[in-house]
Amino acid sequence: xxxxxxxxxxxxxxxxxxxxxxxxxxxxxxxxxxxxxxxxxxxxxxxxxxxxxxxxxxxxxxxxxxxxxxxxxxxxxxxxxxxxxxxxx
Numbered sequence: 001x002x003x004x005x006x007x008x009x010x011x012x013x014x015x016x017x018x019x020x021x022x023x024x025x026x027x028x029x030x031x032x033x034x035x036x037x038x039x040x041x042x043x044x045x046x047x048x049x050x051x052x053x054x055x056x057x058x059x060x061x062x063x064x065x066x067x068x069x070x071x072x073x074x075x076x077x078x079x080x081x082x083x084x085x086x087x088x089x
């Protein structure tokens with residue numbers, strides 16, 4: 001989720017947040033405690049946090065399409081057809 005000032009005035013700059021769970025705590029009407037990880041621009045977790053927000057102010061992050069990785073070439077040599085051994089009698 002993208003946490004912005006609309007979710008709570010304490011968040012001046014928007015940041016990405018991966019929600020682990022909604023905490024079962026008594027709060028004001030329209031507010032929740034979320035437990036999760038703050039993410040950096042690459043999507044890596046940088047800090048575990050519990051935040052107090054209004055869910056109506058949370059946004060789904062705009063995702064940038066990531067191209068599929070190119071198929072990897074095998075590093076093993078191609079195998080030759082199996083030879084049949086001829087025995088001399």
